[in-house]
Amino acid sequence: MLAMPFYSAYNEHIGWIYMIQDNTVEAQSMNLTNDSIASYERLLNSVLSCISAVMQKPTGSMLGIHNNHYTEQLGNTADGHLEISKAFKEPFDPQGNRQGEVWVDSLGRWFSVAEARVTLPGGSHVTLQSALDITKRKINEQEFEEQTSKMENSSRLITLGEMASTITHEINQPLTAITAYANTALEVIGRAPEVNKTQVLEIYRKIANQAARIDKIIKNIRAFAKRRPTTLECVSLNSVFSDTMELGRLIEKKYAGVHVVYELPAVVPDVICDPVQIMQILMNLIRNAAEAILEHGSEDKTIMVSAKVGAKDVELSVGDHGPGISDTMKASLFTPFFSTMKNGLGLGLSTCQTIAESHNSRLRVRDNEGGGTVFFFDLKICFTKDSENKKQN
DSSP states (O other): OEEEEEEOTTSOEEEEEEEOOOOHHHHHHHHHHHHHHHHHHHHHHHSSSEEEEEEEETTEEEEEEEOHHHHHHHOSSSHHHHHHHHTOOSOOOTTSEEEEEEEETTTTEEEEEEEEEEEOTTSOEEEEEEEEEOHHHHHHHHHHHHHHHHHHHHHHHHHHHHTHHHHHHHHHHHHHHHHHHHHHHHHHHHHOSSOOHHHHHHHHHHHHHHHHHHHHHHHHHHHHHOOOOOOOEEEEHHHHHHHHHHHHHHHHHHSTTOEEEEEOOSSOOEEEEOHHHHHHHHHHHHHHHHHHHHHTTOSOOEEEEEEEEOSSEEEEEEEEOSSOOOHHHHTTTTSTTOOSSTTOOSOHHHHHHHHHHHTTOOOEEEEOTTSSEEEEEEEEBOOOHHHHHHHHO
């Protein structure tokens, strides 16, 4: 409402002029706008990430819209936004977006970041950023990986420790043979009037073979015991089985009467895996099967290690005809420190499951036909150009 005085021709105040305009719609619109802004601010502040928008101007970068989390963690300038953005190694995609987890050295923190680059109608460029501090999660993940690695290493050392006497026996056999062959060579060279070159060469060839056998045993044991990170590569499954057989013989000698049988298809593809870790899974499963068979006095002491080739995967399994596992126990089999054995530590299956998961697989269990248990998991087939061409032909 607007009020103005009204005067006569003689300049006498004789009344008032009132102008009244209905502003209800405009007032409601203003209230709605204010409510929308308040709701928008509440929405931004409810997000746990640091939300910010930075505009690039000729004079420099200017911080625009940002929420309370940004202010609390990164301040009231564009510096935090820009430091996080610089830590990205990946470029923006054609749509102007990118996301990932980045370590910001200047801030000493990890962030899970999503960014979008927008060009405004006037030509100005604005970068919208959402950055969630994930430092604690990353630290926990690193500690978990270290603990898992230690647990895997402990499991391997326990396996080798339990078979120490068998390993010693396995190495002593070729050492005894080397000693015998060397003594024979000395006798042949020392006593014979003329050295039989062919006979001596054959003796030395036998010595070399026995030394190579020791070397292979030690290399397999060292590779099995060595602590190292998971390295996935395209490897020959035949070679993995060959190395497993070498150590599998130690189990057969330790657990008298147990017989390990290996069943492979005629054509075995290469697979993506860490060969030492896959050997560890198979060794743990073979050892567990041997202990279950002997502990419960099973008549059939055969352990079957087999590979079944599918379209994209190879299923590896270890089966026995032991006492089997109840459905109740199956639910807890892969829990750390749970064991079905009287003196078991409960690390083996838990470690095997962790390794399987690092290979994008899962260790599973099923009942064996005719009694007993089968543990199995899958490995991805490594498809090379040559293998694809063979498949097409």
